[in-house]
Amino acid sequence: MVIPLAHELRVFHHHVQEWREKHLGKFVLIKGSEVIGFYSSLDEAFRAGSAKYGLDEFFIHQIVPDQQVNVTFLGQSLSA
Numbered sequence: 001m002v003i004p005l006a007h008e009l010r011v012f013h014h015h016v017q018e019w020r021e022k023h024l025g026k027f028v029l030i031k032g033s034e035v036i037g038f039y040s041s042l043d044e045a046f047r048a049g050s051a052k053y054g055l056d057e058f059f060i061h062q063i064v065p066d067q068q069v070n071v072t073f074l075g076q077s078l079s080a
Contacts (some may be wrong), residue, residue, distance in 0.1 A: 005058075007032060008031070008058075009059065011059075012030060012059065017066075018065065020065065023038045024063055025062070025063065026038040026040060026062070027039045027040075027041065027044070027045040027061065027062050027063070028056060028060070028061055028063060029045045029058060029059070030058070030059040030060075030061075031048050031052075031053060031058045034056055036048065042060065042062070045060045069080070
């Protein structure tokens with residue numbers, strides 16, 4: 001079974017640690033083995049990929065911290 005964009009995903013996983021130091025929060029655009037660029041928003045990355053590759057597949061992934069912590073606070077408003 002062929003997994004779409006599997007090569008690009010491997011490229012992402014190979015480099016993500018180093019990218020976290022300089023590009024945390026950005027969106028990386030990858031096509032094949034080529035890293036096209038880093039973008040401030042998903043929309044910006046998608047527009048760049050669409051302009052360059054049209055309907056052909058390309059890979060976009062946000063660079064996030066290695067260990068994310070999701071915290072939810074449930075409480076009641078306290079008034080004096």
